[in-house]
Amino acid sequence: MSTPSAHYDVIILGAGASGLFCAFTAAQRGRRVLVLERANKVGKKILMSGGGRCNFTNQTVEPANFISINQHFCKSALKRYTQWDFIALVERHGIDYEERKHGQLFCTDSARDIVDMLLDECAAAGAEVRTQCEIRQILPAGPADTGTARYKMTIDQSQQTAQLTCESLVVATGALSVPTLGGSGYGYDIARQFGLPLTERRAGLVPFTFSDALKPMCERLSGLAVEVSVTCNGQTFVENMLFTHRGMSGPVMLQISNYWQPGDELVIDLLPDRDASTWLTTTKREQPRTRLRNVLSPSLAKALVTELQQFWWPDRDETPLAEWSDRQLSDIGQQLNGWRIKPSGTEGYRTAEVTLGGVDTAAISSRTMEATSQPGLYFIGEVLDVTGHLGGFNFQWAWASGHCAGLVV
Structure with a gap:
């Protein structure tokens, strides 16, 4: 035929x-x-x-x-x-x-x-x-x-x-x-x-994965979204970041993934609308008996603040602001405005x-x-x-x- x-x-x-x-x-x-x-x-x-x-x-x-x-x-x-x-x-x-x-x-x-x-x-x-x-x-x-x-x-x-x-x-x-x-x-x-x-x-417009201490943190926070600014290789986007069981996703992470290369750091500003160092040192004078987590919780999800506390001030969770030096609070503020993380990779072409x-x-x-x-x-x-x-x-x-x-x- x-x-x-x-x-x-x-x-x-x-x-x-x-x-x-x-x-x-x-x-x-x-x-x-x-x-x-x-x-x-x-x-x-x-x-x-x-x-x-x-x-x-x-x-x-x-x-x-x-x-x-x-x-x-x-x-x-x-x-x-x-x-x-x-x-x-x-x-x-x-x-x-x-x-x-x-x-x-x-x-x-x-x-x-x-x-x-x-x-x-x-x-x-x-x-x-x-x-x-x-x-x-x-x-x-x-x-x-x-x-x-x-x-x-x-x-x-x-x-x-x-x-x-x-x-x-x-x-x-x-x-x-x-x-x-x-x-x-x-x-x-x-x-x-x-x-x-x-x-x-x-792969582009793709979620990030982690293999260090951030991985269990992301698992615990899975489903939580927070608006942040993320910068990599001269590009910055402001949008929602979503924690997942595998790492970090959400529009802002998908956007920045197009500019990320293996080995690069991401810089996350968790409070993109304020200078966190100035805010914390000012709050110390206004509310000296307040704990740092109580200052941050109205602006960041309580679960996220709890995780950050374990990373950045694990031994000072009950310390009132009056007992923090301005330099210590300023350092925390700089981390909040410039959290540096290094993904191990992305989810690849699958997603x-x-x-x-x-x-x-x-x-x-x-x-x-x-x-x-x-x-x-x-x-x-x-x-x-x-x-x-x-x-x-x-x-x-x-x-x-x-x-x-x-x-x-």
Whole structure:
């Protein structure tokens, strides 16, 4: 029996945020588009994002919200398809959404609304989407293939093998983060196959783990959240920190993890709105009989104060402030404003929201997302060396990069 074959103008690998967006953008231009997805359903990462509500973009999107070896690469795409463009699309589909702090926009009901919107756009434009497809081989097309074909591939679907050709091949396979949702390094394999460089990759927007005395402390405080400022390698974020059974998480730790390297210290300001040294020495004069833990407890959770006491003043828990020297209180204040900790590592790709690094943008056109040395081969979304901060920025990059490629494929 002969193997079925078909030719498409555009084949997109990956039915996630960037892949689906690229698909309907290209199909709206009259291109014959096929999207191939390995998983049994599309948009798995969208569905799980934002606690199931999908933080789909942000009110304020700037190049500074993105990390890349080439900080300028993202500018063109973000300018050509803005957060306001995506918000208009969401509103056109009648999806209710809400703004949370720091300009983050979430679906009021469910992330399913965003996936359904993308699929509706694909259906209306005529883009075909197939799931449970395994790519067996990708090769440059030869003279015997369809005249406009640049690439040919062999795929397995429903226990059947098919041969496909296309003029434009778009890699929207995502990256290594959260393998249970389909994350893989397949896009990097394709880049290597066609001679494109990769930058170093590591887990980003990921919780920290500890192996020293902080580990049992974090276990005891698991579930406690406190607003702090965290600094590492010249970057500072102010948000909630969450203690977990494994270490420290929460928005502020996820943000700073993008700038942390193994061996680096984190500096945590537990009282970011005040000079703790001045406050404690002033309080000593005003309330000389008060214990230090009683001064701190209204500003920090009592359980956290108890743990810090064991670290920093274990033998003075019943000592009134009057019996502390100003220098001793000042030292405690400096620790509260500058608690230095050294994580042993992170939870890795298993729980990372993104992958830092990827296909080197030096080999990609910032206007079209096409590989400059390989006509007809495009890379969009997380597979590229462009990573956004927490807060809807990675989705905005998916929409913008998918849009740019969709206009030209």
